[in-house]
Amino acid sequence: MRDKNNIKPGQIQGQKNLWEMVIGLEIHAQISSNSKLFSGASAQFGKQANENVSLVDAAMPGMLPVINEYCIKQAIKSGHALNAKINKFSVFDRKNYFYADLPQGYQISQYKSPIVGQGSIKINDFENNEKIVGIERLHLEQDAGKSLHDQHPSKSFIDLNRTGVALMEIVSKPDLRSPEEAASYVKKIRSILRYVRSCDGNMEEGSLRADCNVSVRRLGEEFGTRCEIKNLNSTKFITQAIQYEAERQVEILEEGGKINQETRLFDTSTGQTRSMRNKEDAHDYRYFPDPDLLPLELEETLINKIKDELPELPDKLSERLINEYKITPYDAAVIVEEREFADYYEIAAQDRDGKLVANWMITELFGAIKKENLSFNDNPVPPQNLNELVFLIENNTISGKIAKEVFLQMMKTSKKPKDIVKEKGLEQVTDDSVIEGYIDSVINDNRDKVEEYLNGKDKLFGFFVGQVMKVSQGKANPNLVNQLLKSKLK
Amino acid sequence: MSELLRLNVSQVLEGIRKKEFSAVELTRCYLDRIEKTKVLNMYLEVSADRAIKMAQIADEKYKNNTARLLEGIPIGVKDMFCTESIKTTASSKILENFVPTYESTVSKKLWEEGAINLGKLSCDEFAMGSSNETAAKGNVINPWRSEEKRSPGGSSGGSAAAVASKSALCAIGTDTGGSIRQPAAFCGIVGMKPTYGRCSRWGIIAFASSLDQAGPLTRNISDSATMLKVMAGHDPKDSTSSLENVPNFNDFLDKGVKGLKIGIPKEYDRKGISEEILKSKEKVIDFFKQNGAEIVNVSLPLTKYALSVYYIVAPAEASSNLARYDGVRYGLRVDGDSLDIMYEKTRGVGFGDEVKRRIMIGTYVLSSGYYDAYYLKAQKVRRLIKNEFDEVFKKVNYILTPTTPTTSFKLGSTQDLLTMYLNDVFTVPASLAGIPGISVPVDLDKNGLPIGVQILGKPFDEGGIFQVGKVIEDSANFDLFSEGSYK
Missing domain, CATH: 1.10.10.410 (Arc Repressor Mutant, subunit A)
Structure with missing residues (x-):
């Protein structure tokens, strides 16, 4: 239905009306920490089933939760990075429901008094204009375990390794208006959390996943009834699921139907969403303050200390790179996407032509890495070598064309460009x-x-x-x- | 009955030290006594072999002059405390075969000071009850006038009865709304509920987390003080346990009550309370006056709401705390065709009526639409009750009340639940306020049944409570071996 009559991303032209999507996201980000939120068990991914389980995680009788101070600091750091208010007083609540992979019969979460209040981040909309997206809150909670239903014909298996691992739930305001904006919001949050090292952002391992609240409205009208799509673990799925869901809602509304507020699941094989449970079947979670944990009271000095220790965040960094290295906003955006890229770039660009280094990094280096299917951190060219290569171009030792040849050798051998040029006699002839x-x-x-x-x-x-x-x-x-x-x- | 069974803690410690008898001999006496008192149905599990081994170690320690604070003291443990490799059931069918791999902090501290673990004592199921009748393995019989088959009180009925029948020198229990003090009063012994946070809750099966508190049940005040000294203290594994310094409680015992102000709250003279119990309270007032204390009439008007508040807060927490007994990981499982049916069958068979009732009440008061009217309001009143105590404690040092409205009743005689819940009417306010309280035996009523009075104090003033309790004990001269006690 898109691409008709110049409609913008996030808009849907129905038979009768032009519709607009309204999207809000709840991102669950696993906190990078050695141990779980309330137990000393390891939070490491990829262990044998039930290897990382303490008595507390298994909810043995008489076991009590003890808050992991490091996770609290991670949440404060993340809150600062989201330009949000850190609440000096917050409360842990129990969210009660029965499920086989929830040993306690409740999840410890934060309901009425989260550790982090309102904040905001900047994203770019489809016309590359800056857009502010509001953050409603960030709260701490425990992850649940995993039920495995495909291991035995009649039995289910439970893996409690993930049980009790610390999560930050980051709730956006309903400020997003297109699947693309939602994806760019998720990328930005991921990038910010990775900058402050509070979450590794690994969506494949489930370290970062999102629930999407989607509704549609005629332009300018009040918000419609929303549906929540659970547990999406890639920006591709987020985009697909939102687009499908919004179109589904438009179809219902245009036929005079009503949207049922419900929770839906996205089927990655069909690209469709389907109903999981409606509002009537929704759990009554019977939230109440966990009597095993005292309210969390934070000292102003701690809050400020963590703020002072924040690293340079992507927005600021991008601004500085543009000014300092005279690169384009596009180059800067690519380079600041990951903290590792930026760190690499700044070493490679030291005393060099910044724009030239950016070109080499974005086109040649990223291209080669992609072709070789390497992760950035495994790339065989240290930033000092790229710096040297650009130096050789700048002082006319080699031409740009030869430099590409040298670069291929650098990728293959990890050797320094000077050595390669010497070995192969590739110095430019200027006589x-x-x-x-x-x-x-x-x-x-x-x-x-x-x-x-x-x-x-x-x-x-x-x-x-x-x-x-x-x-x-x-x-x-x-x-x-x-x-x-x-x-x-x- | 062996003469050794007549000795209290300090006498036992001295006796072994002077080589009058050994810890092994003493332990054997208690194990024999446990055999002889089997009809009272107190012990769910007797750890005889382990007890003897522990006693042998104790004797070694005495030999090497390295005896610890409770070296050789035989202790019974309420079945709410998880004990490593000893079956721990909370008197519930749902945990009937549960054997912990860990030891509760409080019991561990006792063993680390040389106490000897005789075994596990019956209680109301998950400590929910005031008569010990909700125990899965049947009620305990009160050792006093045992032929009349009376209730030992609850929920720490097994603990109180074991001490009263000399089947344990001391016992430990838990008190959520009176579960140490009320059975102590029914059985003619001393029961101390410390300040909330004084003892670690780690490894104690949770009933209502914001109220549960471990404490000692003993024959006298001095034993109680000695026990509490060992049991109390901060535990990093329990976030609600206090960092407050633990004094040597025995140092308080001889200080007397001269110059102290003792408050008598008028609201505790409610109708339905036995005349004889009121008379005992008057008698204690006289003891205080004779010993130079000042008696002050005080008012705690919110007391009348305490029971209602308690029966919202405690079931609410319990409904959540007991969710873990789901048949998935440990304890009873009754298979079903689906997960939900397995839950229903397991919990249907595993929990008794009173536990189910409280889970339902708790679920109800936390439900959306009812939360504000019940749970939230109850929490507010709870805070006001605490404030009220704080105010009164600006005027007086301690408060004297009866422990229970009646003495022990016959098992099965209380058909009406509200009447049953009224047993805790004098003990519940202190639980809600988190303040310490003790029940001290004073008299026997005309039926020959023990009467106890309760002393309440400021947070962390257990020492002062022992001090006041000691004056009652010395003046009342209550005899645990008198006519009507278990021979």
Whole structure:
């Protein structure tokens, strides 16, 4: 239904009306920490089933939760990074429901008094304009375990490794208006959390997942009834699920139907959402303050100390890179996406032409990494080597073309560009007499072409340049070749 | 009855030290006594072999002059405390075969000071009850006038009866709304509920987390003080346990009540209270006056709401605390065709009526639409009750009340639940306020049944409570071995 009549992303042209999506996200981000939120058990991913389970996680009789101070600090740090208010007083509540992978019969969460209040982040909308998205709150909660239904024909298995792992639930305001905005919001949150190292953002391992609240309305009208799509673990699925869900709602509304407020699941194989439970079946979670835990009271000094220790965040960093290294906003956006990229870039660009380094990093390095299917951290070219390569280009030791060859060797061997250039004798030829020698041999071999050129066929100049470069095996300085050719062919 | 069974804690410690008898001999006496008192149905599990081994270690320690604070003292443990490799059931069918791999902090502290674990004592199921009749393995019989088959009180009925029948020198219990003090009063012994947070709750099966508190049940005040000294203290594993310093409580015992102000709240003279119990209270007032204390009439008008508040807060917490008994990981499981049916069958068979009733009440008061009217309001009143105590404690040092409205009743005689719940009417306010309280035996009523009075104090003033209690004990001269006690 998209792409008709210049409608914008996030809008749907129905049979009767133009509709707009209203989207709010709840992101569950697993806190990077060695141990779980209320038990000393390891929070490490990828262990054998039920290896990371303490007595507390298994909810043995008489066991009590004890808050993990490090996780609290991670939440405060994240709150600051989201420009949010840190609440000095917050409360842990029990969210009661029965399920086989929830040993306590309740999840410890924060309901009425979260640790972090309102905040906001910036994203770019589809026209690349800056857009502010409101954060409603961030609260701490425990993750549940995992039920495995495919291990046995009639039995289910339970893995409690994830039980009790610390999560931050970050709730946005309903400020998002298109699937693309939602995706860019998730990417931004992920990036911010990775910058402050409070979440590794690994969506495949489930460290970051989102519930999407989607409704539609005619332009300018009140919000409609929303549906919640649970547990989406990639930006691709988020985009697909929102688009499908919004179109489904428009279809119902245009046929005069009503949207039931319900929880839905996204089927990644069909790209459709389906009902999981409606409002009537919704759990009554019977939230109440957990009597095993005292309210959390934070000292102002701690809150401020954590704020002072915050690293430079993507927005600020991007601004600085544009100013300092004279790169484009697009380059900056790519480079600040990951803290590792930015750190790499700043080393590679030290004392170099920033724009040139950005080009090399974004086109050649990222391209090669993608082609080789490597992770950025495993890339064989340390930033010092890229710096050196650009230096060699800048001082005319090698041409840009040779540099690409050298770079391929750098990817293959991890060697320093200087060594590669030396080994292979790739230094650019800048000696006039040597280049003149190349030119003479080209002129000798192409007498007929020279004749034609001198008779006015100017286009042949490029042919001579090419031939000279070929004879020099690409090492001749192209500017000098141009200059000298012109004077020789006068 | 062996003469050794007549000795209290300090006498036992001295006797072993002077080599008059050994810890093993003493332990054997208690194990024999447990055999002989089997008809009272107090012990769910007797850890005889372990007890003897512990006693042998105790004797070694005495030999090496390295005896610890409770070296050789035989103790019975309420079945709410998880005990490593000893079956721990909370007197419930749902945990009938549960054997913990860990030891509760409080019991561990006792063993680390040389106490000897005789075994596990019956109680009301999940400590929910005031008569010990809700125990899955049947009620305990009060050792006093045992032929009349009376209630030992509850929920720590087994603990109180074991001490009263000399089947344990001391016992530990838990008190959520009176579960140590009320059975102590019914059985003619001393029962101390410390300040909330004084003892760690780690490893104690939870009933109502904001109220549960462990405490000792003993023959006298001095034993209680010695026990509490060992049991109390901060535990990093319990976030609600207090950092407050634990004094040597025995240092308070000889200080007397001279110059102290004792408050008598008028609201505790309610109708339905036995005449004889009121008379005992008057008698204690006289003891205080004779010993130089000042008696002050005080008012705690919110007392009348305490029971209602308690029966909202405690079931609410219990409904959530007991959710973990679901048949998935440990304890009873009754299979069903689906997860929900397995839950229903397991919990249907595993829990008794009183537990189910409280889970339902608790679920109801936390439900959306009812939360504000019940749970939230109850929490507000609870805070006001606490404030009221704080105000009164600005005027007086301690408060004297009866422990129970009646003495022990016959098992099965209380048909009406509200009447049953009224048993805790004098003990519940202190639980809600989190303040310490003790029940001290004073008299026997005309039926030969023990009467106890309760002393309440400020938070963490257990020492002062022992001090006041000691004056009652010395003046009343209550005899645990008198006519009507279990021979």
